[in-house]
Amino acid sequence: MEPRILERVQSHVRDYARAAGASLFTRAQGSMLADACGRQYIDFSSAAGALNYGHDNPLLMQMLRRQLREQGSSSDAARALDRFRDAITSYLFRPRGWEYQIHYTGTTAAASVEAALKVARRATGRQNVVSFTRCDAVARRGPSTCEGAPRQAVWAARTGVGNTLFMPYDGSFGPDVDTMAYLERQLDTQWRHSERPAAVVVETVLGEGGIDVLSWRWLRDLEALCRRHGMLLIMDETIVGCGRTGRFFSFEASGVRADMIALSRSLSGFGLPVSLLLSRPDLPIVQYHAPVADENAGLALLTAEQVLEAYWADDSFAVHVRRKERLLRDWLENLAQGYAHLGLGVRGRGLIQGLVTPAPMGIATEIAGKALGCGLVTLTTGMHDEVLKILPALTIDEDLLVQGLEVLDRSVAEVLESR
Structure with a gap:
């Protein structure tokens, strides 16, 4: 070519x-x-x-062919979603003592995260959202403005896109700077209650940002901070979920309970595009993208079910x-x-x-x-x-x-x- x-x-x-x-x-x-x-x-x-x-x-292909022989040449998307709900509840939620609603949100990782933000804004009545990033791009200029945090931290708190505020990720400024303490200080001093974030979105590993890894202590501190300030904790598992870190959910070893979990990318096992949102049962329902009644959506959900059966039925x-x-x-x-x-x-x-x-x-x-x-x-x-x-x-x-x-x-x- x-x-x-x-x-x-x-x-x-x-x-x-x-x-x-x-x-x-x-x-x-x-x-x-x-x-x-x-x-x-x-x-x-x-x-x-x-x-x-x-x-x-080959294992997933064999299972898929068997299912298609039983169901016909195509897979009904709505039925496939119901089957996936049963599988994830049986293989993942019930053994962990978890309970989540399962929503089909479309075909992209962004759709899953956007659906989570809609839920958070409706549940809290607030609009702002916190996300995390490395802040290495900003040169250190002038004196520190808060207990060991360099000027990058101030930039991070004030920089955003729309209603998203980017804050420093765990370890952004080295092991001696507590970025979680800095975030709480910003919540307490910089924002009125009505302006406080509806949710925070976090990845346990920045898969597209240099493979930075957060500590479980930092994540547990973040969960506690969310509870104190009435913010929802959204785990973005679209890149490092589905087993990539050694457990199906990348955060589960921390003991943290997320309010919502965004899943995508490797969920289908074959690379077929699909995205789902898992949300607490008491959170409001918003208008999601419904599963389209075509073969691609049905196949993606069907293969996602086969992945759970083949690889995650036990440990x-x-x-x-x-x-x-x-x-x-x-x-x-x-x-x-x-x-x-x-x-x-x-x-x-x-x-x-x-x-x-x-x-x-x-x-x-x-x-x-x-x-x-x-x-x-x-x-x-x-x-x-x-x-x-x-x-x-x-x-x-x-x-x-x-x-x-x-x-x-x-x-x-x-x-x-x-x-």
Whole structure:
């Protein structure tokens, strides 16, 4: 295919399609990709997290074919949604003692989060919303304006889009600055009661923001803060939910109870677009996007049900994922330790890990290019693409995981030893 065709039809925000040396893959199975020349690649990108269970998963495909034989050639969307409600209640909610309403919100992650914000605004009668971000982009200028918090924190509190206020994420200003205390101070001193946020939206791992990870203590403090100030806690699980961190819900190890949970991306297992909102039973109902009566919506919900049955009916699959996490994390930490003098580091949780390189030197991008040339597909993330994102399928065989890490090891060595 001519590169000019990709230039014309691909979105400019797609990171891999426009990366230097990007390959055009023609076949995929499990954690392996192949290009038009038949060359094989190990996939450490999982379609940016949309394919947690690998490409063309044979177990899910077998289950889907069986269901379609029983139901006919297509799946009724409304019936598929009811079946999914039964499955998620049986496999996930009941064992955890949870109770949530389940709402189909459309096909995008944004639709799920927007639906949660509508609920929060109707429930509280307030409009503002807090979200969290890293604040590294703002240079430190002048004296600190609040107990150890640099000027970035003031910028973060005052910067927003519409009714969204961006506040500093856990660890934004280093381990000595309590960003949760800063948020509470802003609530107490800067906003009148009627202006206080209706909700806060938070991810446990910033999957598209440098693989920053919050601590469970910080998240529990955030939950307590929400309760004190009458704000609803919305967990954005659209990227790191559905098992990516080693448990189906990325936050459940913290003991926090979310008021609402947004799910999308890898929910269907096959990359079919679908988004859902889980909300407390006592929260108001708003006008959601109804499941369209076509095959795509029905199939997405049907495969989402099959994912729960195949992988989350008990804890055995999660145990396997967490074992692979330990293997991956140990390998990356040993790799980073060997180049500690160059400033390499590791952060992440579960099977979303990042090899952090100094910014903005282009090291991570160069490593990704070298790895691709050696048959390993990775992505970069962060403000300066300074983090090499490691995102293997949850179902990847451990031997293949090690094989990919060996390629990564060699790629890092070749790039760094040439500098």
